[in-house]
Amino acid sequence: MPSWVGPVAEYMAREGLVTTLKIAGLSVLGSAVVGVVLGTLLTIDFLPSRGLIRLYIEVWRGLPILVTIFIIFFVLPSYGIRFTPVISGSIGLTLWGSAQVAEATRGAVVSIPREQHEAAAAVGFGWVGSHTYVILPQALRRLLPPLVSLLVNVIQNSTLVALIGGIELLQAGKLQIEGLQLPPPTGIGELHAFEIYGAVLGAFFCISFPLTRLAAHLEKRLL
16 A cells, blocks of 8 residues: 555544534534524414524525635624634534524424324413424424435535635545645646545545435435
8 A cells, every 4th residue: 555545544534524524513413403493483473583584594595605604704703703614614504504404394393283283282281392292203203304414415515614724524635635746746646636536535425325315214214
């Protein structure tokens, strides 16, 4: 095995893959929490709250994710609010993801038969109790496939963090290619760019493909 393979693989795993998974974990967790809360509140027949939540969903679903990340990383420092590239990317992906989850949650809650709401009320549950113990547990089963699909999208979109200086998996591979280049532009970095980018492609495929199959399986079983 060539001497450059070990250090390159170790760097890409330690700096790139770990950062990609960290961004994905933070973003999906934030998206799930915020999205489920907003999506549930969206089912309340109260126009002011529904209007504000709908505005939130349309803004963050409509803006390109890259624009959102640029606003967080480049614009907010003008107001004294600064985040690292990883946190900025995670916030941007959370805003986009929570809007997706909110819409999916609204659909899942609305799809629960009306009889379930009436049964919860009959045993003495109020709105909070009925949704906490009766409606949401059933709706969350229907939310699992969209959440897994969201995780795949977030992992793939984590590459956008490279544009604000974050070192995720793709950027780590690019840096290693540049590091291997010798003074003439025909250095070994260019010769091994195919192998390094191929490894990046393989890593994304190995993460994303099982998740897409899992989402399809859950959709058949739960929906």
